[in-house]
Amino acid sequence: MNDEFVLRTESLSISFGGLQALNSVDLQVREGEVLAVIGPNGAGKTTFFNVLSGNLLPTQGRVIFKGKDITGLPPHKVCRRGLSRTFQKNSIFPDLSVFENVRLGAHTGYGSWDPFLKSAVSDRVVVEKVEDLLVMGGMQDQKDRLAGYLSHGDQRLLEILIGISTRPQLLLLDEPSAGLSAKETRHITQWIKELSQTTIRNIIIVEHDMDVVTELATTVCVLNYGEVLCRGSVNEVKCNPQVQDVYLGRPV
Amino acid sequence: MIELIASQVVNGLVWGLILALISIGLTLIYGQLEIVNVAHGTLYTIGAVVAYYCFAHLGGWALSIVLSPLALILLALVIYWTTIKYCQGKPLIVTVIITWGLLFILEQTVFLTYGGVPKSIANPIPYNIPFIGGDYPIYRIFCAVFSGLIVIALMVFLKRTRYGLWIRATKQDHETAMNMGIPVSRVYALVFCLGSALAGLGGALAAPITSVTFNMGHAIVIDAFIVVIMAGFGSIIGTLVAALIIEVVIGVSAAFVNPVMAKVIGMALMVAVLFVRPEGLFGEE
Amino acid sequence: MSPGSLSHRFAWWPLLVIALGLIVAPHLLDRYPRYVLTEAIMWGLFALGFDIVFGKAGLLHFGMSSFFGFGAYGFVYGVKYVYPSIWVGLVSGMVVAFVFSVVSGWIVTRFKSHYFVVFTIVISMILFLLAMNLRVVTGADEGINIRLPDLGILGWSFSLRSTFVRYYLILGVAAAAFLGVRRFFNSPVGRAVVAVRENEERGRMIGYNAAHLKLVAYMLSGTVAGLAGALYPVLNSSTNAELFFWTLSAKAVLWTVVGGAGTLWGPFIGSALLVTAEDIFSTWLVDFYPILVGVLLIAIIQLAPKGILGSIFAAISGRRAAQEAGGGS
Numbered sequence: 029m030n031d032e033f034v035l036r037t038e039s040l041s042i043s044f045g046g047l048q049a050l051n052s053v054d055l056q057v058r059e060g061e062v063l064a065v066i067g068p069n070g071a072g073k074t075t076f077f078n079v080l081s082g083n084l085l086p087t088q089g090r091v092i093f094k095g096k097d098i099t100g101l102p103p104h105k106v107c108r109r110g111l112s113r114t115f116q117k118n119s120i121f122p123d124l125s126v127f128e129n130v131r132l133g134a135h136t137g138y139g140s141w142d143p144f145l146k147s148a149v150s151d152r153v154v155v156e157k158v159e160d161l162l163v164m165g166g167m168q169d170q171k172d173r174l175a176g177y178l179s180h181g182d183q184r185l186l187e188i189l190i191g192i193s194t195r196p197q198l199l200l201l202d203e204p205s206a207g208l209s210a211k212e213t214r215h216i217t218q219w220i221k222e223l224s225q226t227t228i229r230n231i232i233i234v235e236h237d238m239d240v241v242t243e244l245a246t247t248v249c250v251l252n253y254g255e256v257l258c259r260g261s262v263n264e265v266k267c268n269p270q271v272q273d274v275y276l277g278r279p280v
Numbered sequence: 281m282i283e284l285i286a287s288q289v290v291n292g293l294v295w296g297l298i299l300a301l302i303s304i305g306l307t308l309i310y311g312q313l314e315i316v317n318v319a320h321g322t323l324y325t326i327g328a329v330v331a332y333y334c335f336a337h338l339g340g341w342a343l344s345i346v347l348s349p350l351a352l353i354l355l356a357l358v359i360y361w362t363t364i365k366y367c368q369g370k371p372l373i374v375t376v377i378i379t380w381g382l383l384f385i386l387e388q389t390v391f392l393t394y395g396g397v398p399k400s401i402a403n404p405i406p407y408n409i410p411f412i413g414g415d416y417p418i419y420r421i422f423c424a425v426f427s428g429l430i431v432i433a434l435m436v437f438l439k440r441t442r443y444g445l446w447i448r449a450t451k452q453d454h455e456t457a458m459n460m461g462i463p464v465s466r467v468y469a470l471v472f473c474l475g476s477a478l479a480g481l482g483g484a485l486a487a488p489i490t491s492v493t494f495n496m497g498h499a500i501v502i503d504a505f506i507v508v509i510m511a512g513f514g515s516i517i518g519t520l521v522a523a524l525i526i527e528v529v530i531g532v533s534a535a536f537v538n539p540v541m542a543k544v545i546g547m548a549l550m551v552a553v554l555f556v557r558p559e560g561l562f563g564e565e
Numbered sequence: 566m567s568p569g570s571l572s573h574r575f576a577w578w579p580l581l582v583i584a585l586g587l588i589v590a591p592h593l594l595d596r597y598p599r600y601v602l603t604e605a606i607m608w609g610l611f612a613l614g615f616d617i618v619f620g621k622a623g624l625l626h627f628g629m630s631s632f633f634g635f636g637a638y639g640f641v642y643g644v645k646y647v648y649p650s651i652w653v654g655l656v657s658g659m660v661v662a663f664v665f666s667v668v669s670g671w672i673v674t675r676f677k678s679h680y681f682v683v684f685t686i687v688i689s690m691i692l693f694l695l696a697m698n699l700r701v702v703t704g705a706d707e708g709i710n711i712r713l714p715d716l717g718i719l720g721w722s723f724s725l726r727s728t729f730v731r732y733y734l735i736l737g738v739a740a741a742a743f744l745g746v747r748r749f750f751n752s753p754v755g756r757a758v759v760a761v762r763e764n765e766e767r768g769r770m771i772g773y774n775a776a777h778l779k780l781v782a783y784m785l786s787g788t789v790a791g792l793a794g795a796l797y798p799v800l801n802s803s804t805n806a807e808l809f810f811w812t813l814s815a816k817a818v819l820w821t822v823v824g825g826a827g828t829l830w831g832p833f834i835g836s837a838l839l840v841t842a843e844d845i846f847s848t849w850l851v852d853f854y855p856i857l858v859g860v861l862l863i864a865i866i867q868l869a870p871k872g873i874l875g876s877i878f879a880a881i882s883g884r885r886a887a888q889e890a891g892g893g894s
Binding site for chain 1: 745748749751752753754755756757759760763764766767768769770771772773774775882
């Protein structure tokens with residue numbers, strides 16, 4: 029039974045002081061599923077990601093990834109197990125080139141454990157993979173530029189490129205469209221859609237823009253006050269009266 | 281043996297209170313301006329040097345209780361407006377390198393003007409009181425009481441006065457404080473002066489106990505750093521407690537091993553504390 | 566294939582010119598300037614140690630003098646008590662500094678920024694006091710004099726009484742260490758060290774153990790500074806406890822910041838300039854030299870925080886960026 033889920037959380041809870049940020053969250057991601065997590069501000073979406081990726085230790089509950097318990101593993105180990113994430117606020121290496129940004133991640137995903145003195149760019153498997161990724165993101169022209177000098181839209185793309193460069197089996201996308209124009213949002217949504225149908229098949233995405241969610245998600249889950257309010261297909265969730273209450277701000 | 285240990289404990293408490301003054305100065309400046317002032321020990325030295333000049337040329341050590349802090353306030357104003365003001369909000373690296381530069385400038389200036397020869401100050405209160413198996417100098421008791429009073433006064437100042445409120449508000453969030461009409465840069469200057477004055481006062485009090493040398497600040501700044509880290513940067517009560525603990529431990533150890541080993545023991549204590557509580561005894565993070 | 570690191574574009578011709586210049590230099594110089602140049606190379610290697618931990622790993626280590634001191638005493642004790650050979654001395658100096666860097670690094674690298682700085686200052690100050698105190702072991706400020714054994718290379722033997730031999734030995738060791746360090750920072754591990762400095766959170770999130778990487782950089786830094794320390798007795802036939810004093814740590818900071826932190830070349834340029842300057846000024850400015858150092862530290866960090874080389878690199882990449890923008894990409 030367990031094997032059909034790539035990721036499964038069991039009554040995941042975390043509280044900061046008196047605030048219950050997550051309350052007994054049970055979520056599953058099946059093979060090939062794109063799960064969108066939505067909810068009002070402060071619903072615990074980013075906290076949920078932080079627990080999954082190992083940045084925060086849950087006060088209760090377990091995270092099962094590919095059938096193994098990864099609760100409490102530090103982020104770098106979680107990543108090496110095949111779970112990668114992006115950030116809502118761009119988190120790149122600003123003073124390094126675009127190429128190097130992607131190469132750093134690709135070394136984790138595709139590199140062999142080189143001795144200390146081997147040149148980083150002599151690993152052809154990694155370098156070729158980086159070139160592929162850059163082409164995939166349409167950034168091959170900019171590969172020598174310092175990442176900090178890119179436009180916000182390009183940094184957003186790079187953010188995701190770094191995320192997929194570690195060869196994840198599950199990718200967590202934290203508001204990929206944050207701060208993008210309508211045109212850029214359409215572009216990045218289309219791109220993620222292609223990704224989800226080809227290389228990165230399992231995705232959890234946190235997003236505010238309902239158009240993006242409708243376009244990408246196979247399943248939607250609504251979080252409110254750290255609890256799962258409901259879960260289902262996009263249409264099911266949209267028609268759910270409780271969800272409408274939450275979004276229109278009426279008391280539940 | 282008991283007598284020795286008892287007198288070392290009392291010595292430790294006396295030094296602990298003086299050290300608390302200096303360390304609180306350091307931690308105040310860090311808490312407010314986010315600057316690790318490496319030159320703090322030199323400010324202490326300057327306080328002691330002023331005390332020596334008061335003793336030798338101005339008619340008496342007692343004057344330095346006023347003149348040392350005053351001199352340090354003037355010096356701190358100059359330092360603040362010429363350098364510190366410009367490194368606010370810059371990375372830690374910048375501020376540490378700048379205060380390190382100040383250390384070179386100040387210490388060498390003291391060396392060139394005051395000279396390299398240690399000088400001593402006659403005990404201002406040359407009486408003893410009876411103490412377990414011997415006598416204990418009243419002057420040291422005076423230092424302890426005086427330092428304690430200053431620490432209390434400082435806490436009252438921070439709790440009760442308008443400037444104290446401004447200081448606490450600015451520490452919480454300087455942008456909001458600025459929007460509320462608090463003169464933030466004046467608050468920073470005030471705190472820097474206050475912290476420096478405390479170091480200078482510490483120097484003035486310590487001067488008659490030790491001899492006054494141009495590099496006497498090195499030894500004390502090690503202790504002050506140990507205290508400040510052990511307490512957790514920014515906590516005043518914590519700094520007081522940590523200063524007392526450290527000086528008693530170093531003092532008692534010094535009865536058994538040489539003074540340098542005693543400092544190593546003090547540092548080992550700090551490391552042990554940090555392994556248990558990485559944010560320090562009273563730290564907030 | 567250009568991965569876009571600036572040091573890559575700076576590749577071969579300057580290296581060749583500098584190498585040739587350094588090989589010819591001692592023959593063009595008198596005895597005393599030759600000594601100063603030799604000294605500058607040794608101090609440059611020491612500052613390189615600081616550049617590794619500070620410029621590359623972003624850790625502000627203010628107690629580099631400890632490594633230098635351990636390296637120097639490691640050399641002396643190695644030659645005196647292990648085996649009378651220069652090579653044994655150098656290895657012994659490195660090993661002693663390495664062991665100290667493992668122990669101290671294990672403690673201090675777990676602490677963040679300001680704690681780290683203060684920790685390194687405290688440790689180095691206490692070590693200085695200890696070194697001055699343990700006269701039996703260190704000879705305190707009088708130090709220990711040593712008769713240097715001959716240098717053996719592949720069956721040949723050279724006397725270190727010749728200043729040329731000292732020069733070439735120190736140059737060779739420094740060059741080898743420099744190339745090794747450069748190679749390390751082009752390796753995947755070295756690149757990851759830089760990545761963690763740039764963005765620790767993301768670095769962890771793409772699979773790098775930030776704590777280990779910092780410790781690795783710290784140990785490399787300490788070992789390189791220790792190797793520089795082991796060269797001190799080679800140059801001066803003696804060592805003393807004042808090598809542990811914090812002035813030396815501050816000089817490493819100054820040389821690196823002036824030359825350009827994070828560039829690896831910078832420390833050598835900074836030390837070459839400032840050791841020469843110190844030599845010129847100190848004869849008629851002895852008293853004011855420390856003040857000058859202080860003023861320079863403050864001025865450089867305020868006005869040109871990237872240092873000489875860093876500013877040059879920034880200008881080059883700035884011009885490239887401007888060209889790209891002008892080219893309408």
